[in-house]
Amino acid sequence: MWDAVTVKSVDLTSRQGFLESLRKGLVCAELGVNYGRFSAMILDLSSPKELHLVDSWRVYPHCKRIQETWDEARYAVWRRFIDVPEVTIHTKTTHEAAECFEENHFDWIYIDADHTEEGVTSDLKDYAKLVKPNGLILLDDYIDKPHRDGYPRGVIAAVESFLGRAPGYQMVGMTDEVGCPKCLLWRRE
Numbered sequence: 192m193w194d195a196v197t198v199k200s201v202d203l204t205s206r207q208g209f210l211e212s213l214r215k216g217l218v219c220a221e222l223g224v225n226y227g228r229f230s231a232m233i234l235d236l237s238s239p240k241e242l243h244l245v246d247s248w249r250v251y252p253h254c255k256r257i258q259e260t261w262d263e264a265r266y267a268v269w270r271r272f273i274d275v276p277e278v279t280i281h282t283k284t285t286h287e288a289a290e291c292f293e294e295n296h297f298d299w300i301y302i303d304a305d306h307t308e309e310g311v312t313s314d315l316k317d318y319a320k321l322v323k324p325n326g327l328i329l330l331d332d333y334i335d336k337p338h339r340d341g342y343p344r345g346v347i348a349a350v351e352s353f354l355g356r357a358p359g360y361q362m363v364g365m366t367d368e369v370g371c372p373k374c375l376l377w378r379r380e
């Protein structure tokens with residue numbers, strides 16, 4: 192069972208509940224970190240053995256922020272985590288960072304970077320094989336509503352076509368968070 196490997200009994204009321212149900216000492220990554228709000232929760236609530244934080248912190252298509260704001264976010268993450276031995280900060284695109292890891296490296300990852308269909312499809316393609324059998328992928332914003340910056344979110348479409356192509360994975364749940372549910376995929380082989 193998927194919950195035998197990484198979780199005792201999974202709480203999907205929220206992403207916080209998910210973290211609280213994880214075993215301690217897992218190897219994980221957050222793709223898309225921003226100011227590191229969720230990164231701090233991962234660290235505090237799940238005590239990972241390795242936490243890889245991946246973010247380019249650069250202006251990218253669809254994004255209305257100026258570079259100074261990304262620099263501020265990157266600096267905040269650097270200040271908060273640079274001395275934490277379990278944390279590695281990867282200032283790279285998610286695609287570039289995927290090259291840093293061997294297959295089956297992660298117990299679980301959180302995908303919360305480029306929410307377009309193209310972006311999520313690319314992250315699933317790059318990272319699915321980097322998650323161990325029985326590992327988990329949590330994805331942000333499993334909804335159709337456009338992003339507040341105006342671009343269409345493509346998480347549902349990307350997950351559906353990924354599952355169609357990757358029979359080793361299946362969707363095992365969704366968090367209850369109104370407006371921003373996360374969906375949970377399990378690598379069953």
Ligand SMILES: C[S@@+](CC[C@H](N)C(=O)[O-])C[C@H]1O[C@@H](n2cnc3c(N)ncnc32)[C@H](O)[C@@H]1O
Nearest residue numbers: 223224225228229246247248284285303304305
């Ligand atoms: C929604 S924010 C992440 C929020 C964070 N996970 C949290 O819960 O606090 C999305 C982040 O993804 C990053 N991002 C978007 N596309 C990316 C890409 N292709 N590679 C790396 N980072 C990317 C952005 O720089 C931004 O910081």
